[in-house]
Amino acid sequence: MKWLYIVAVAVAVIFSQCAPTRYVRPLEVGQHAINASFGGPTIKFSGAVIPVPMTTVGYGYGLDTGFTVYGNLHTTSLAFGTFQADAGACWSVWEKDTFGISMNFGLNMAIDRWEWNRKLWPQLGFNAYRYVGSRGGMLYAGADAWVEFAKQRSHEVEQPTKLLPAFHLGYRKQSEKWMFQYELKSIAPFTKNTPNVVDYVGLAGNGAFGLYFGIYRLF
Numbered sequence: 672m673k674w675l676y677i678v679a680v681a682v683a684v685i686f687s688q689c690a691p692t693r694y695v696r697p698l699e700v701g702q703h704a705i706n707a708s709f710g711g712p713t714i715k716f717s718g719a720v721i722p723v724p725m726t727t728v729g730y731g732y733g734l735d736t737g738f739t740v741y742g743n744l745h746t747t748s749l750a751f752g753t754f755q756a757d758a759g760a761c762w763s764v765w766e767k768d769t770f771g772i773s774m775n776f777g778l779n780m781a782i783d784r785w786e787w788n789r790k791l792w793p794q795l796g797f798n799a800y801r802y803v804g805s806r807g808g809m810l811y812a813g814a815d816a817w818v819e820f821a822k823q824r825s826h827e828v829e830q831p832t833k834l835l836p837a838f839h840l841g842y843r844k845q846s847e848k849w850m851f852q853y854e855l856k857s858i859a860p861f862t863k864n865t866p867n868v869v870d871y872v873g874l875a876g877n878g879a880f881g882l883y884f885g886i887y888r889l890f
Contacts, residue, residue: 689710689711689712689723689725689727689745689748689755689881690708690710690711690725690727690743690745690757690883691708691710691839691841691852691854691856691883691884691885692775692796692798692811692813692815692839692841692852692854693706693729693731693741693743693757693759693761693775693777694731694739694741694761694773694775695761695773695798695800695809695811695813695841695843696761696763696766696771696773696798696800696809697733697737697738697739697761697762697763697773698731698732698733698739698889699733700733700734700735700736701733702732702733702889702890703730703731703732703733703889703890704730704731704732704741704850704887704888704889704890705728705729705730705887705888706728706729706730706731706743706885706886706887706888707726707727707728707729707885707886708726708727708729708743708852708883708884708885708886709724709725709726709883709884709885710722710723710724710725710854710881710882710883710884711723711724711725711881711882711883712858712871712872712879712880712881713871713872713879713880713881713882714869714870714871714872714879715869715870715872716869720872722881722882722883723869724747725745725747725748726745726746726747727743727744727745727746727747728743728744728746729741729742729743729744730742730743731887734760737762737763737766738760738761738762738763739760739761740758740759740760741758741759741760741761741777742756742757742758743756743757743758744756745757745781748781752783752784752785753781753782753783753784754781754782754783754784755779755780755781755782756779756780757777757778757779757780757794758777758778759775759776759777759778759794760775760776760777761773761774761775762774762775762776764797769801769802769803770799770800770801771799771800771801772797772798772799772800773797773798773800774795774796774797774798775794775795775796775797775798775815776794776795776796777793777794778791778792778793778794779791779792779793779794779817780792790820791820792817792818792819792820792835793817793818794815794816794817794818795815795816796813796814796815796816797813797814797815798811798812798813799811799812799813800812806844806846807844807845807846808842808843808844809842809843809844809845810841810842811839811840811841811842811843812838812839812840812841813838813839814836814837814838814839815836815837815839816834816835816836816837817834817835817837818833818834818835819833819834819835820833835858835859835862836859836860836861837856837857837858837859837860837881838856838857838860839854839855839856839857840854840855841853841854841855842854845889847889848888848889848890849886849887849888849889850885850886850887850889851884851885851886851887852883852884852885852886852887853883853884854881854882854883854884854885855880855881855882855883856880856881856882856883857873857874857878857880857881858873858878858879858880858881859877859878859879860873860874860877860878861877861878862877862878863876863877864876864877864878864879
């Protein structure tokens with residue numbers, strides 16, 4: 672399994688998008704949250720399709736009405752020599768009854784400890800959500816885009832685009848102290864996913880589908 676995690680680190684730096692949407696709706700004012708997530712882009716491995724097993728841990732805080740700030744550390748990457756983190760904010764644009772719209776903006780970064788290669792990805796996204804049922808359920812969908820500054824992809828292939836979009840669909844269930852999140856993504860669906868270090872599972876040879884699970888402890 673060790674080599675799989677090393678590949679996972681490479682995938683994280685090359686393809687980004689190794690975490691679910693951080694906050695679909697801002698926390699309440701003064702509310703804290705610690706969270707963990709698991710999952711990533713799907714790849715073909717030993718004849719099966721699996722999500723790359725990336726993990727993250729993080730913290731969020733309801734800074735103001737309809738405004739939450741957060742930061743996250745990518746722990747799998749860190750365990751194998753790459754410091755990767757993201758920080759940003761979620762802003763409530765509009766909410767009425769059971770519907771709402773929010774925006775996320777942030778910065779993602781990665782630095783490896785061998786050659787000190789550095790990458791930065793500014794990110795901007797939005798979510799539309801609807802409460803369902805009577806026990807804290809929420810369906811949501813949205814899109815975001817990462818800005819890619821690198822001139823080349825892996826294998827010294829020219830980077831064909833500077834904007835890497837992703838589309839997501841998810842379900843969130845929240846109680847007084849806990850929140851659980853399940854999300855499906857279509858990552859970079861307009862970008863060819865070959866050649867690369869692994870075989871991504873995408874749409875017609877483009878991008879990759881991502882599967883994610885997140886858990887939040889609220890206090």
